[in-house]
Amino acid sequence: GQNIDQPTEMTATEGAIVQINCTYQTSGFNGLFWYQQHAGEAPTFLSYNVLDGLEEKGRFSSFLSRSKGYSYLLLKELQMKDSASYLCAVRDGNYGQNFVFGPGTRLSVLP
């Protein structure tokens, strides 16, 4: 079957670093995506990993280990505007354009 797990909620302080983990089990793997979703809004793309390793993009980095079915999103120098839900999604390579989303992690950044 297909399953993606993320922590439900996390809290961090402005200026700090936070790591949001994602574990997945899918029948096929063809890329892992992270999206940011502010309350009441649509998800927006943050990062993409298809090979093992770290992808860095400004204050955001994402890591992938395909053998462990594991990814994390690292947010540095947290700002209040980073308070949002972070969704992990896997593109299942066995099913064309089938994207499987995790439940999302709600991050609260406190002053």
Added chain:
Amino acid sequence: NAGVTQTPKFRILKIGQSMTLQCAQDMNHNYMYWYRQDPGMGLKLIYYSVGAGITDKGEVPNGYNVSRSTTEDFPLRLELAAPSQTSVYFCASSSLTGGRYEQYFGPGTRLTVT
């Protein structure tokens, strides 16, 4: 570019009614998707399309139908609405860009069935 647009933004339906949620994109993307998102949950794929005339079921297709007669439009039809279909519906589109299928989402349609 307007990106992905959805109408209506909000709708209240009575049980048993039908409606069509509209979705359009102006980015010439081949792939389009419909998701639903229940409160505090992730996105569940309802249907997707890889091009005009081609559609396929996602994880939760029951109670819904789609069509893709043009590259731009991908409407979602709800027949015989049920309270379990109360949700936020997001349409998305993507194409292969830079080696990835990054999805662009519309603003969503908030549907309540009572």
